[in-house]
Amino acid sequence: MRISELSRRSGAPVTTLKYYLREGLVHEGERRSGNQTDYDESHVQRVRLVRALLETGGLSIAAAKRVLATLDSHDRSMADTFEAAQHAMTDARPHHEASVAARTRVTALADAQGWRTTPDNPGFDLAARVLDDFAAIGYEPSDAYLDAYAAAADRIARADLAALTDRDTPALTAELMVVGTVVGDALIAGLRRLAHQEATAELFPVPGASHATQRKDLS
Amino acid sequence: MRISELSRRSGAPVTTLKYYLREGLVHEGERRSGNQTDYDESHVQRVRLVRALLETGGLSIAAAKRVLATLDSHDRSMADTFEAAQHAMTDARPHHEASVAARTRVTALADAQGWRTTPDNPGFDLAARVLDDFAAIGYEPSDAYLDAYAAAADRIARADLAALTDRDTPALTAELMVVGTVVGDALIAGLRRLAHQEATAELFPVPGASHATQRKDLS
Numbered sequence A, B: 001m002r003i004s005e006l007s008r009r010s011g012a013p014v015t016t017l018k019y020y021l022r023e024g025l026v027h028e029g030e031r032r033s034g035n036q037t038d039y040d041e042s043h044v045q046r047v048r049l050v051r052a053l054l055e056t057g058g059l060s061i062a063a064a065k066r067v068l069a070t071l072d073s074h075d076r077s078m079a080d081t082f083e084a085a086q087h088a089m090t091d092a093r094p095h096h097e098a099s100v101a102a103r104t105r106v107t108a109l110a111d112a113q114g115w116r117t118t119p120d121n122p123g124f125d126l127a128a129r130v131l132d133d134f135a136a137i138g139y140e141p142s143d144a145y146l147d148a149y150a151a152a153a154d155r156i157a158r159a160d161l162a163a164l165t166d167r168d169t170p171a172l173t174a175e176l177m178v179v180g181t182v183v184g185d186a187l188i189a190g191l192r193r194l195a196h197q198e199a200t201a202e203l204f205p206v207p208g209a210s211h212a213t214q215r216k217d218l219s
Helices: A003-010 A014-023 A041-056 A061-072 A078-090 A100-112 A122-136 A143-164 A170-203 B003-010 B014-023 B041-056 B061-072 B078-090 B100-112 B122-136 B143-164 B170-203
Strands: none
Touching (some): A003 A014, A061 A078, A078 A170, A100 A122, A100 B170, A122 B041, A122 B170, A170 B078, B003 B014, B041 B170, B061 B170, B078 B122, B100 B143, B143 B170
16 A cells, blocks of 8 residues: 555554654555555554554653564563563653652562562652652652552553453564553553542532532633 | 752752743742842742652643642632643643544443543543554453453542542642642552563463563663
8 A cells, every 4th residue: 555545544644654664663665666665554553553652652752662672573471571561661751769768668569469570670660759759748648548559550450461361373462562551551540530530529529519510611 | 048958958950940940830939139049948849749740740841830830729629620630631642532432432431430520531532542542453452351440440549539638738638639640640550560560470471480580681
């Protein structure tokens, strides 16, 4: 197919496709006579994958390249693919180091869940920095708060892994692992916002107003 | 205190502080004689808050400004503050619109949880785009998968709201609401990475290797 058809099929504008090709995020098509280049089904899938990583996952171009390189190398174990995807996703954020106290508390939380982890798992620093951010505004989360988060994380991680067993080939499994690692953060973030609206209505009801009318439009 | 002391107390380099001041993310200090400017405890707290939003939350400067403006206006209800924080956090990502089919499925999921929501909640589009991203790689999540995510979201949203009741004043409650909305995404993302390592070891054990030795170093 031509690039216009690839654009239609993938939903990405032609200028975006040319950018992906120039950056090496998508493999080149086959050169035909004259100026023409031919793309196939593999390009449609790759463009959709790249958009998922960049737009839904919010990854930088550099981080997306690292994730795609992981996917394109076929000599890795599943555990290694997961680890590489996690690092690429997490290292994209600029950050200060978490405090020792915060890391210690996250480690205790992970141990209490019975999780077998390695100290270089980027989740330690990501979660520990949140505890430092809370401390900076004078808030110390209770054990009940952190236990609720850990139990929720355990539940969705098991659902993530169960989903992988539905895929027919190792390549498809690895693809879902990478995409799921990235977009799963957005899925739980989106659902959390919906659940917040319910929980807020329960905790801070506006007296005399029904739910449908108590909202003010912020536009 | 001088800016050097503000830097030490907040952990932010002086050049970063000057940038925050220039961008209006932090309020000006009090001018003393000569070139000297005096900062106080309110500046330490504000700088820590800004760092939490930018670094842990990954917000852009523009999005952080919107969140801070919400915090600085005291005439809003708690529900409005939450809504403004959610919009500021979610609108920061570039995105394509979710498909109608995906939005319909997320709406059904929210309804099944009994959540009272409004259609403009940004969580709908955020979660629905994930379903579109999955569809793009030929994966359709099962009901069990989505139910696990929704149940997890419900659990952490209740923990988030319960935490708010621990704060002594409405201003402190609003501050935790805003910070918690932003950094809570990072907390569940971090713990999910830790839980993934456990779930991966369970689902894809490497025969003959103990957990401690089956990892390859990716550095």
